[in-house]
Amino acid sequence: MASKKRKLRLPALKSDRELLGAKKPEPSSGLGGVLKPGVPGAQPLPSIDAAGILTRLAEIRRQVPFLPEVPPMRPEREGLMNDDAFQGMDVNDFEWLAVADGLSALSQELSEAIDKMQEKALRDALGIYYAAEDLVKDPAHVDEVKPHFEAMRRAYIDTYGSPPPKKEDVEKVVAELVKNRRRGG
Numbered sequence: 374m375a376s377k378k379r380k381l382r383l384p385a386l387k388s389d390r391e392l393l394g395a396k397k398p399e400p401s402s403g404l405g406g407v408l409k410p411g412v413p414g415a416q417p418l419p420s421i422d423a424a425g426i427l428t429r430l431a432e433i434r435r436q437v438p439f440l441p442e443v444p445p446m447r448p449e450r451e452g453l454m455n456d457d458a459f460q461g462m463d464v465n466d467f468e469w470l471a472v473a474d475g476l477s478a479l480s481q482e483l484s485e486a487i488d489k490m491q492e493k494a495l496r497d498a499l500g501i502y503y504a505a506e507d508l509v510k511d512p513a514h515v516d517e518v519k520p521h522f523e524a525m526r527r528a529y530i531d532t533y534g535s536p537p538p539k540k541e542d543v544e545k546v547v548a549e550l551v552k553n554r555r556r557g558g
Contacts, residue, residue: 423468430475439486444478488551495547502529503540 434440462470505522508514529537538546 418465418469420465421468421472423471426472427475430479434479434482437483437486439490440482444482488555491554492547492551495550496543498525499537499543499547501525502537 434444435442502522502525505518505525508518509522526537533550
């Protein structure tokens with residue numbers, strides 16, 4: 374029985390102009406339009422509908438099938454929204470910071486979920502590789518399985534630069550690959 378794929382349906386997005394409220398920029402004392410006040414050419418950030426943007430982010434998050442229903446709690450002081458960030462900040466800057474923090478949190482959550490899915494996919498693929506390796510040793514299956522086994526081996530070498538690990542080393546190798554990927558390696 375084939376499993377049904379869940380389609381991701383996103384409602385129509387408001388235009389940037391609608392989300393921003395098409396308001397004229399107001400002078401800002403805190404973030405100073407991301408550029409520091411007093412810097413030549415510094416422009417204040419335009420006013421935005423932060424509540425609307427954050428609501429839309431929450432809607433998008435709920436529609437991602439591989440994320441849990443409730444976002445994980447982040448430790449206090451993690452992210453952009455912390456007590457130090459509020460010093461000398463006006464409402465407009467606070468709204469921009471809240472939106473930036475919301476985007477950052479969603480991005481981090483998606484990255485972590487994708488990493489877990491990639492780890493699972495690699496473990497599953499190696500499981501298939503080891504099953505094929507066992508079948509290649511059986512003369513009854515060698516002709517059918519050997520070309521596929523060799524193709525999997527070549528694909529792993531092309532991707533990771535070394536032969537697939539031994540069965541007993543899979544967890545160690547997968548953990549190292551994940552660690553390197555998170556470091557950008």
